[in-house]
Amino acid sequence: MAIQAPEGTRDLLPDEALFWTRFKDTAAEVFGRYGYVLVETPVIEQTELFVRGIGEATDVVSKEMFTAVSGENLKRLLDGGAIKAKSRLSLRPEGTAGVVRAVVQHDLVPQGAAPAKLMYAGPMFRAERPQKGRQRQFNQVGVECLGAEAPSIDAEAIIMLMRFFEKVGIPASSMELLVNSMGCEKCRPAYRDLVRAYMDEHADELCETCMTRAAVNPLRAFDCKNEQCAAVMAGAPKITDHLCDDCREHYAAVRELLDGAGVPYVEEPKLVRGLDYYTRTVFEVQVVDGLGSQNAIGGGGRYDKLAEEVGGRPTPGLGFALGYERCLMALEAAGVELPRAQRCDLFVACVDDSVRASAFGLVQACRDAGIVCEMDHQGRSLKSQFKLADKLGAARVAVLGPDELAEGACTLRDMAAHEEARVKLADVPEEMHRVFL
Template sequence: MALQAPEGTKDLLPDEAAFWARFKATAANVCGRYGYAPIETPLFEQTELFVRGIGEATDVVSKEMFTAISGQNLATLLGGGTVKAKSRLSLRPEGTAGVVRAVVQHDLVPQGAAPAKLMYAGPMFRAERPQKGRQRQFNQVGIECLGAEEPSVDAEGIIMLMRFFAAIGIPAETTRLLVNSMGCDACRPAYREAVRAYMAAHADELCDECNRRAEINPLRAFDCKNSGCAAVMEGAPKIADHLCDECREHYEAVKAYLDGAGLAYVEDSTLVRGLDYYTRTVFEVQVTEGMGSQNAIGGGGRYDKLAEEVGGRPTPGFGWALGYERCVLALQAAGHAFAPAARCDVFVACVDDSVRRTAFSLVQACRDAGLAVEMDHQHRSLKGQFKLADKLGAARVAVLGPDEVAAGQVKVRNMRTHAERSVDLAAMLALLARFSGEPVGGAATIASVEEVFGDGDPAVEG
């Protein structure tokens, strides 16, 4: 039996891989307009970073991390020894902790400096039970803003995410934005105790996991997927009734900014998000059609204590992450299909093998001018080459045969209109040389197609 991809992973075949590249480019374009710059962090970090940053009681840390032990460290453990903290490494289950670690390590937000606005995109890893929309290796795009505590940062980030969803084609009418505040160190402890007391009074109605959470972090019970637990937690105390004056003022300001931007949202007092580092603003974007229970496509919030948790100075933060695979499901539910990965501006066809070297040189000249060009490498007949050109979506076919080469000509057929014209080969090569070195896909590429192969029907669109 042929080897398969590991359970919970998938291959991005050419069409989807090309879409993932466009997806990231669109994110970089949208986020760049808000001042966010790219950052790349390692795929694995010291396990302690996630334990301290995300929270030991979270499902992510307690159940879902892939932790790596080298052969040498495994031998140490089997021999009854202990492995040093710096040698305990885990694949990243999310992106925020690593970015905050990088900000702290490299002092990207010195005292009095402007906030660091950073954007990342790449794979994350969680040892979950694979299902539709949930994989063990999955891709995220996220942003982090470190160094500013104003509510305008929260609102700006939320608006930016909604603008991105619109840019990639997820219909606004199929999404729902949920917002809430989780309070801060001044008001959340009392609220946590109120929830714990409520859960204790309803212990016989809650699952074992929620009763365990009641002792460690009762707010995590709001995330329980058990319908019975969800019904019980509907009656739990509401955070809005326990916010301190500063948190209430912050929350009201965020909502006012969203209102001013004309962004619709729903206040959800049970929204807590899944990680322990959140404070004050939290939000989530859900798709309301075609995705079932796995309908969350992105979300995030404020985390003003995380930099201190990983050893830095007090630095307020805000961020969000979106799941690429979930976005793909949302796009497919809306009727999106992946476009072909490769474009072909021109196909160079050979009547026989005697002209292959001339054809090969023409192909390279076209590519150097920024065109996407293909030729046959399997000795197909001329008819077979035209079929291949059609399959590749070639806009034009340039035909070279012994007669054409002897006459210094190239016959060009427009594959849309089937019109044919002869072009002087030397003049064509001279024109192509003018565009050599220009950016691929730019105005020069379009001009070169039109000037060299032109017949009033652009080969490159958009």
């Protein structure tokens, strides 16, 4: 049996690979208008970064991270030894922690500096059970803004995210934006205690995982996909009823800015996202139809304490990530077709082998002029070359035979109109530019 891609991964074949490139380019274009610039961080980081940054109690850290072990360290483990902390490495399950680590390590936000606005795009890895909308290797595009705590940064990011989804082709009518505030270190501990007490009162109605979370971070229970747990947690205290004055004012300011920008949203008090580093504003965009239970296509929030968690100075931050594969599913559900990777403006067909060298030269001249050009490299008959040109979607075919070559010309055929004209070889690039470019 032939070797196949690992379970939970998939190949991006040419059409989709082209769309992924355009997807990233669109993100760079839209986010660039807001001052975001590209950064690339390693796909592998010290495991401690994710433990401290994301939170040990999260499913991402406790269940889903892929740990990378070198052959030498594997042997050390099998022999009963230990691995040094710096050698404990994991494939990144998300992008924020690595970007914040880079900001701290390279001091990209020195005292008094303007915020660092960064964007990234690339693969993430989680050891999840593969299903529709969930893979073990998936692609994300995200942004991080470090060094600004004003609510206008929160609103700006949310608006930017919605502008991107619209630009990439997801209908606004098919999306729903959810917003919430998770409070801060002043008001969240008391709220967490309220939720824990509520969960203890309903312990016999909640799953074992939720009760385990109750001891470490009870807010994680709001993420439980068990229908009974979700129904129980729907009656839990709402964080928006327990915000401190500063958080309440911040949340109100974000909503006021969104209202002013005409961005519709739904307040969802149970929205906590899946990671421990969030503070204050959190948001998520869901698709109404077409994705089933995995309907979130993007989201994020504020993380004002994350830089300190990874060893930096206090630096407020905010970011979001959007899933490429889920966006693709949303586009397919909306009937949007992917662009074709294969394109051919001109196919040069040889009547016989005597003209191949001249045909090869014409192909190169056209390519140098910016024309997508192909020719046969397998000795096909002229009839078969026309079939190949049609398969490639060639708009024009330049037929070159001994008679044409003697005149220093070719027969240029319009494949759609079935019209032909004699064109000098030297004029073919100009003629193609006149028609197409």
